[in-house]
Amino acid sequence: MTERSVAYLYHRQNKKEVEVVFIDGVDRTDVAKAQESWHKLLKDTKSEHAHWNWNEKYQLVAEAPLAYRIFGLEAEGQMQGLMLVWTAGKFCRIESQKGKPLIYIDYLATAPWNSADVIAEPIYAGVGKVLIRAAVQLSLEDELQGRIGLHSLPQAESYYRDNCKMTDLGQDKAYYGLRYFETTPEQSASFIRG
Amino acid sequence: MADKKTMTLNMTDAEMEALEELCRRKDLSKTAVMKQALRLYQLINARLDVGEKLFFEHELTNKKSELTIL
Amino acid sequence: MKLKMTKEWLMKNLDKEDKAIVSAGSFSCSKLDALDELVQRHAAKEVGAVVPAFGRLISLSRRNKGLTPEKLAEQARIDLDELVSIEQVPNYIPEPRTVCQLAQVLNLSEDKLMELSGNTVSRDQKLKDGAVKFVASAQSLDKLSRDEKRALEDFVKQLSK
Numbered sequence: 001m002t003e004r005s006v007a008y009l010y011h012r013q014n015k016k017e018v019e020v021v022f023i024d025g026v027d028r029t030d031v032a033k034a035q036e037s038w039h040k041l042l043k044d045t046k047s048e049h050a051h052w053n054w055n056e057k058y059q060l061v062a063e064a065p066l067a068y069r070i071f072g073l074e075a076e077g078q079m080q081g082l083m084l085v086w087t088a089g090k091f092c093r094i095e096s097q098k099g100k101p102l103i104y105i106d107y108l109a110t111a112p113w114n115s116a117d118v119i120a121e122p123i124y125a126g127v128g129k130v131l132i133r134a135a136v137q138l139s140l141e142d143e144l145q146g147r148i149g150l151h152s153l154p155q156a157e158s159y160y161r162d163n164c165k166m167t168d169l170g171q172d173k174a175y176y177g178l179r180y181f182e183t184t185p186e187q188s189a190s191f192i193r194g
Numbered sequence: 195m196a197d198k199k200t201m202t203l204n205m206t207d208a209e210m211e212a213l214e215e216l217c218r219r220k221d222l223s224k225t226a227v228m229k230q231a232l233r234l235y236q237l238i239n240a241r242l243d244v245g246e247k248l249f250f251e252h253e254l255t256n257k258k259s260e261l262t263i264l
Numbered sequence: 265m266k267l268k269m270t271k272e273w274l275m276k277n278l279d280k281e282d283k284a285i286v287s288a289g290s291f292s293c294s295k296l297d298a299l300d301e302l303v304q305r306h307a308a309k310e311v312g313a314v315v316p317a318f319g320r321l322i323s324l325s326r327r328n329k330g331l332t333p334e335k336l337a338e339q340a341r342i343d344l345d346e347l348v349s350i351e352q353v354p355n356y357i358p359e360p361r362t363v364c365q366l367a368q369v370l371n372l373s374e375d376k377l378m379e380l381s382g383n384t385v386s387r388d389q390k391l392k393d394g395a396v397k398f399v400a401s402a403q404s405l406d407k408l409s410r411d412e413k414r415a416l417e418d419f420v421k422q423l424s425k
Contacts, residue, residue, distance in 0.1 A: 177360060
């Protein structure tokens with residue numbers, strides 16, 4: 001089931017905020033379109049998510065649509081960012097929140113034309129922030145007090161630590177050595193307030 | 195999104211006690227706990243349907259034990 | 265779920281965004297995506313001379329660039345402990361993330377390093393033979409001798425094929 005609502009991104013060249021569409025429940029066709037157009041630009045780059053296959057990730061949603069949800073941001077007929085979240089079965093590791101359920105961001109990516117590691121002049125800014133905000137909102141609506149968690153790809157570590165102010169729990173040896181980040185309810189509330 | 199529906203659950207004392215304990219431990223309402231349980235149950239069954247198995251693994255000893263769902 | 269956000273919130277939080285990279289998720293090296301290539305790191309069977317060659321390669325490449333272990337760890341954003349283990353502990357198998365970070369900083373093939381490090385199964389016999397020769401040519405860990413330099417250059421050339 002798909003639900004659309006208004007969101008905003010910043011268009012760098014036009015230097016202004018643009019109204020875009022936030023999609024809860026991106027459908028298979030739109031995921032396939034995004035995969036095709038993103039992969040064309042990513043395949044010869046060193047981008048850390050160049051080999052992701054969103055069609056395969058969509059399959060998780062198709063098989064367990066309550067546990068997995070997929071969100072997107074659409075503008076100018078193109079998907080500007082995608083996020084797959086896991087809504088049950090992941091628990092906090094921060095000491096003060098240990099064992100409490102959270103929304104886990106399984107995958108999050110911005111379209112290659114928005115990313116500084118692919119293109120010299122990225123187009124839209126804010127994709128990461130808006131999708132993180134969506135994850136926090138989902139966590140609040142699910143009564144998980146805003147708690148979210150994710151494993152960051154190496155190039156994005158300072159973004160989650162310094163920009164989004166998430167707690168860095170260090171390298172996760174059980175998950176490719178990627179650094180794991182979480183938020184407490186207070187950190188999420190602060191993020192929402194801005 | 196579809197309108198929400200309400201249902202009534204009949205539970206034994208033991209089940210209610212287990213539910214209330216989970217609510218306390220997980221800092222969730224009864225509804226939230228039941229929703230988490232439903233999501234997990236759907237996810238587990240989806241994985242089992244494609245031939246996967248569900249295991250617990252002890253963090254320290256690495257000993258595995260299978261969870262069988264009938 | 266309808267998203268609740270305002271333009272003002274976006275603009276307030278964008279000042280700091282600049283051109284940050286935002287990806288979160290599982291690690292993507294082309295080899296790691298193929299799960300049947302992934303070696304269980306604690307049960308690596310085909311270590312042989314391949315993993316020692318990895319440690320040797322990292323150590324010599326670092327010295328060739330004139331970097332201390334601390335400097336390389338800093339540039340690659342990896343733990344110094346792990347770098348020391350890579351260079352000094354025989355058959356130490358590093359984290360995939362560490363391997364990819366080192367590949368970037370030292371300008372080496374990520375896929376080949378994954379094989380050499382023992383994170384993926386190597387089926388390249390030439391690579392394995394090259395690794396054996398490279399390890400055999402190794403001397404001390406001080407300033408690179410001319411022979412060490414030549415061995416390093418030859419091996420790096422082979423990796424980029």
